Amino acid sequence: xxxxxxxxxxxxxxxxxxxxxxxxxxxxxxxxxxxxxxxxxxxxxxxxxxxxxxxxxxxxxxxxxxxxxxxxxxxxxxxxxxxxxxxxxxxxxxxxxxxxxxxxxxxxxxxxxxxxxxxxxxxxxxxxxxxxxxxxxxxxxxxxxxxxxxxxxxxxxxxxxxxxxxxxxxxxxxxxxxxxxxxxxxxxxxxxxxxxxxxxxxxxxxxxxxxxxxxxxxxxxxxxxxxxxxxxxxxxxxxxxxxxxxxxxxxxxxxxxxxxxxxxxxxxxxxxxxxxxxxxxxxxxxxxxxxxxxxxxxxxxxxxxxxxxxxxxxxxxxxxxxxxxxxxxxxxxxxxxxxxxxxxxxxxxxxxxxx
Amino acid sequence: xxxxxxxxxxxxxxxxxxxxxxxxxxxxxxxxxxxxxxxxxxxxxxxxxxxxxxxxxxxxxxxxxxxxxxxxxxxxxxxxxxxxxxxxxxxxxxxxxxxxxxxxxxxxxxxxxxxxxxxxxxxxxxxxxxxxxxxxxxxxxxxxxxxxxxxxxxxxxxxxxxxxxxxxxxxxxxxxxxxxxxxxxxxxxxxxxxxxxxxxxxxxxxxxxxxxxxxxxxxxxxxxxxxxxxxxxxxxxxxxxxxxxxxxxxxxxxxxxxxxxxxxxxxxxxxxxxxxxxxxxxxxxxxxxxxxxxxxxxxxxxxxxxxxxxxxxxxxxxxxxxxxxxxxx
Numbered sequence: 001x002x003x004x005x006x007x008x009x010x011x012x013x014x015x016x017x018x019x020x021x022x023x024x025x026x027x028x029x030x031x032x033x034x035x036x037x038x039x040x041x042x043x044x045x046x047x048x049x050x051x052x053x054x055x056x057x058x059x060x061x062x063x064x065x066x067x068x069x070x071x072x073x074x075x076x077x078x079x080x081x082x083x084x085x086x087x088x089x090x091x092x093x094x095x096x097x098x099x100x101x102x103x104x105x106x107x108x109x110x111x112x113x114x115x116x117x118x119x120x121x122x123x124x125x126x127x128x129x130x131x132x133x134x135x136x137x138x139x140x141x142x143x144x145x146x147x148x149x150x151x152x153x154x155x156x157x158x159x160x161x162x163x164x165x166x167x168x169x170x171x172x173x174x175x176x177x178x179x180x181x182x183x184x185x186x187x188x189x190x191x192x193x194x195x196x197x198x199x200x201x202x203x204x205x206x207x208x209x210x211x212x213x214x215x216x217x218x219x220x221x222x223x224x225x226x227x228x229x230x231x232x233x234x235x236x237x238x239x240x241x242x243x244x245x246x247x248x249x250x251x252x253x254x255x256x257x258x259x260x261x262x263x264x265x266x267x268x269x270x271x272x273x274x275x276x277x278x279x280x281x282x283x284x285x286x287x288x289x290x291x292x293x294x295x296x297x298x299x300x301x302x303x304x305x306x307x308x309x310x311x312x313x314x315x316x317x318x319x320x321x322x323x324x325x326x327x328x329x330x331x332x333x334x335x336x337x338x339x340x341x342x343x344x345x346x347x348x349x350x351x352x353x354x355x
Numbered sequence: 356x357x358x359x360x361x362x363x364x365x366x367x368x369x370x371x372x373x374x375x376x377x378x379x380x381x382x383x384x385x386x387x388x389x390x391x392x393x394x395x396x397x398x399x400x401x402x403x404x405x406x407x408x409x410x411x412x413x414x415x416x417x418x419x420x421x422x423x424x425x426x427x428x429x430x431x432x433x434x435x436x437x438x439x440x441x442x443x444x445x446x447x448x449x450x451x452x453x454x455x456x457x458x459x460x461x462x463x464x465x466x467x468x469x470x471x472x473x474x475x476x477x478x479x480x481x482x483x484x485x486x487x488x489x490x491x492x493x494x495x496x497x498x499x500x501x502x503x504x505x506x507x508x509x510x511x512x513x514x515x516x517x518x519x520x521x522x523x524x525x526x527x528x529x530x531x532x533x534x535x536x537x538x539x540x541x542x543x544x545x546x547x548x549x550x551x552x553x554x555x556x557x558x559x560x561x562x563x564x565x566x567x568x569x570x571x572x573x574x575x576x577x578x579x580x581x582x583x584x585x586x587x588x589x590x591x592x593x594x595x596x597x598x599x600x601x602x603x604x605x606x607x608x609x610x611x612x613x614x615x616x617x618x619x620x621x622x623x624x625x626x627x628x629x630x631x632x633x634x635x636x637x638x639x640x641x642x643x644x645x646x647x648x649x650x651x652x653x654x655x656x657x658x659x660x661x662x663x664x665x666x667x668x669x670x671x672x673x674x675x676x677x678x679x680x681x682x683x684x
Binding site: 153157160162164191252257258282284295306309313315 | 368502503
């Protein structure tokens with residue numbers, strides 16, 4: 001009974017596929033759900049609300065707000081004081097660094113920096129993978145072979161070592177935010193391109209795409225209007241993965257001191273913590289929060305991606321909804337067997353215990 | 356047979372691409388690596404003769420009047436003779452020797468950790484996917500947290516907990532420096548003791564991906580008709596799990612090995628820095644901080660070579676387990 005959301009959404013799904021005059025079966029389970037309201041077909045494209053998705057959305061929203069609004073609320077992250085390496089206290093919620101800088105203030109600014117680079121690389125990598133994956137598969141023939149070979153080659157060449165080598169050759173002064181973003185995007189688009197290519201190949205052979213091509217539509221229109229809408233969930237999930245990969249990759253690079261110069265990200269925070277001997281000095285409040293923010297943000301995005309995966313692969317969703325229907329059916333059976341609602345609760349707990 | 360040939364051809368192309376990237380990167384990017392390197396070399400007491408300069412120019416480009424194509428020819432020729440130049444950081448050791456002494460550390464560490472993570476992850480994933488809807492499913496969101504944890508941060512936390520607070524394991528290095536590297540039992544025991552936390556880091560950080568992929572494929576496979584048929588025939592549950600569902604569900608995990616291995620290698624390069632592990636990742640970073648471009652290129656080439664080799668082996672094995680890949684060719 002904690003998740004009333006999913007049942008409502010299941011009802012929505014049933015309404016969209018059956019005539020609206022039929023009262024949908026699962027809706028009987030949810031007293032609050034309006035049975036006959038017409039719903040748009042695009043609702044099918046939206047993920048259904050699950051506790052996991054809610055957790056993911058909350059995690060991502062909290063961290064994004066912290067990164068966007070936080071820097072205005074905290075003090076100067078670079079201001080040094082004489083209270084170096086003090087643990088969490090009322091004055092400094094997350095303690096201070098070796099030079100007495102407030103860790104919370106640094107964390108807010110660093111989160112903003114990491115989100116920024118994650119977004120930049122996410123967009124760049126998705127555009128690259130869409131070009132090589134979708135356009136190649138649409139053209140077919142030699143172009144498809146060439147693009148597919150290119151993405152497979154980029155896939156097997158280990159990304160981070162390549163990024164490290166490139167960053168090593170670029171002089172420190174010309175290593176700006178955009179340089180790092182472009183390098184990270186260039187080394188991380190391949191896996192998504194392969195996924196997109198596979199999806200495009202299956203969409204491309206459908207009749208309405210063939211009809212659109214035969215009627216002389218231009219390639220960009222066939223791709224944009226006929227193919228792309230089918231790929232939106234896949235694109236969205238690949239974008240989310242690209243953002244996670246970018247934030248992780250940038251953190252690794254900055255941790256090694258190879259990140260963008262003058263930037264402040266969660267990776268640079270960890271770099272300073274490592275070089276300020278946070279570990280031997282036992283200053284856990286200095287190096288635990290930045291990594292935790294990365295991990296929780298990544299977890300939030302992955303949980304959102306689970307729900308997107310259920311749209312791409314409906315079997316995952318079917319397994320979940322079938323389970324819920326079976327549970328509901330069992331509950332109804334018991335209810336009719338025991339007669340009154342009052343005993344149903346004890347019967348279900350008895351069943352739980354027996355299981 | 357043609358499947359094997361196709362795979363060999365692909366990896367030959369990938370190797371060529373890596374070598375060419377290695378050739379082009381220092382030539383296309385700003386900066387003059389040859390001058391920086393020679394300056395470093397002089398600081399370390401090396402003598403810079405015109406021949407040394409020429410050798411580095413062949414490796415890194417720079418003040419050469421030759422066309423790019425001739426440079427490429429010289430570069431490939433040097434590479435074929437195993438001449439990767441002399442390391443500046445570990446002067447006067449040749450790059451190949453530096454790599455030779457550090458490569459086994461990384462290969463053993465990453466190899467064992469990856470095999471362990473893949474085995475445990477796939478087994479757990481099979482069980483979680485086999486019974487969807489039980490309490491096991493609540494494990495799944497936790498694995499996304501593991502998958503999103505930065506390797507090096509997990510390493511820091513583990514070192515803090517296991518080495519500093521509990522004092523169970525040494526926090527730095529790859530072996531007890533008192534011992535001589537060799538095949539003596541004491542040395543191997545010390546290498547295992549020092550390698551435990553790095554390996555644990557890699558296993559914990561990479562297990563989530565395997566578990567998740569396997570779990571999702573299990574859920575998909577369980578709704579296949581052949582699983583239903585097996586159930587209808589009244590086969591024992593264990594047999595359906597092993598021979599019908601898990602066998603088919605594991606295929607994409609194996610096919611996706613290339614992507615996983617790339618991530619693990621990338622992660623372990625940074626992790627080695629935390630532990631000052633004597634592997635190839637630490638060498639790469641030492642090379643980068645010292646502008647040791649020859650070593651940098653050599654290390655990248657060998658990492659790529661190792662990853663490509665591992666992928667080739669897995670791909671050939673895949674052809675053996677899944678007959679469909681051979682039939683398609």
